[in-house]
Amino acid sequence: MPPKIEPSLAEQKNMVLTGASRGIGHATVKLFSDAGWRIITCSRQRFDSDLCPWNSGADDHVEVDLSDYRALPGAIAEIKERLGGLPLHALINNAGLSPKNDEGGRLTSLTTPVDTWMSVFHVNFLAPILLARGLFDELNDGAGTVVNVTSIAGSRVHPFAGTAYATSKAALACLTREMAHDFAPYGIRVNAIAPGEIKTDILSPETEAMLVPVIPMRRIGTPDEVAKVIYFLCSDAASYVTGEEIKINGGQHV
Structure with a gap:
């Protein structure tokens, strides 16, 4: 078997992904990394080389608390510095916050504290548009695509996801359509995926x-x-697909 030839920086595709430390984000980084993409990850946690064994992970990780919108300009500046003038081909807004009550149950519209509403909407709704706007020039240069991760909870009451989480994901689905309309003239596609029940560490037997x-x-x-x-x-x-929300739920909506 011939040796694998690494693409040059000018040829390599670049992605920014939030929430890479586990579950969907972790699997996405591994898949794209194996396909030769360079991934810049963003999360509240420091890079863990034991859990995240992809090339250049530590160098291409930005620590940022997405629940604080004031931290976004600094994170965007760090991302731009790491890109070094290269185009951005994909922005994956995967980070999500789904708080529970003290017993681990769902927070309802009657019980969700105001501060929790604010934190959830900052992470799940505001951060995706602020990142896309802040990285617009790089996405434009790369004829890039944005993928927002919504949820099955955005379209129906879920037994575990709380009200703030559900409404933030519904708002993100609407934002996806608006972004698709606004970004399309620049050759940037914007879509969403709405996962249903996915096997992650937080899903109990x-x-x-x-x-x-x-x-x-x-x-x-x-x-x-x-x-x-x-x-x-x-x-x-998917070059002619934009403004869509693709449901990934094994037919749970049919």
């Missing part, structure tokens, strides 16, 4: 057993399956 019977495919989805849809949306195969 009891929860999985309760949800599987209501899913027509009779199983929970995997992060890899979601990552592959994101990859499609960032590829030339």
Whole structure:
């Protein structure tokens, strides 16, 4: 087998992804990294080389608390510095905040504290548009694509996701359409994916057993399956797809 030839910086595609430390974000970074993309990750945590063994991970990680909109300009400046004038081909807004009450249950519209509403909307709704606007020139140079990660909870009351999370994801779906309209003249596509029940570390066996019977495919989805849809949306195969929200839920909505 011939040795793998690494692409030059000018040829390599570049991505920015929020929320890469686990689940869907982790699987997405691995898939794109294996395909030769360079990924700049953003999260509240420091880069962990044991959990995230992709090339240049420590050099291409930006620590930022997306719940504080005042931290975004500094993070955007760091991302631009790491890009070094190169184009940005994809922005994946995957980070999400879904707080629970003290017993681990859902926070309702009657019980969600005001500060929690603000934090959730800053992470789930405001950060995606601020990042896209702040990195607009780089996306424009790369004829890039934006993928916003919404949720099945954005269109129906969910047994575990709280009100602030659900409404922020519904707002993000609407924002996706607005962004698609506004960014299209510049050759930038904007889409969303709405995952249903996906097997991650936070999904308990009891929860999985309760949800599987209501899913027509009779199983929970995997992060890899979601990552592959994101990859499609960032590829030339989706070159005429914009303003869409693709549901990934095993038929749970049918």
